[in-house]
Amino acid sequence: MQVLWNGSKMDTFKLSGGIKQGFLMSSYIFMLCLKRLVHLIQDSIKKGIGIPLKLEGFSPLVSYLCFLDDMVLFFEVFVE
Numbered sequence: 001m002q003v004l005w006n007g008s009k010m011d012t013f014k015l016s017g018g019i020k021q022g023f024l025m026s027s028y029i030f031m032l033c034l035k036r037l038v039h040l041i042q043d044s045i046k047k048g049i050g051i052p053l054k055l056e057g058f059s060p061l062v063s064y065l066c067f068l069d070d071m072v073l074f075f076e077v078f079v080e
Contacts, residue, residue: 027069034066041073051076 003010019026041064044050052063053074065072 030069034071037071038064038066 001015002012019029041050045052045063050063052061053076054061062074064074
């Protein structure tokens with residue numbers, strides 16, 4: 001596996017053992033992945049693929065809510 005760091009490729013490394021609960025970096029890695037997922041969701045909305053929900057009246061459009069280690073997605077669904 002290789003990682004891009006500030007646009008430069010780092011040295012190749014092998015994965016072993018995985019990330020276990022209690023690992024100090026696990027929450028940081030989770031937040032990085034969550035941030036990327038949020039960017040993908042925002043891009044899909046800009047492209048018109050996903051339509052966020054309008055809850056009521058003058059409320060803002062809602063497509064996701066992120067909590068400590070959870071995410072809730074809100075999208076309109078059209079069934080033909």
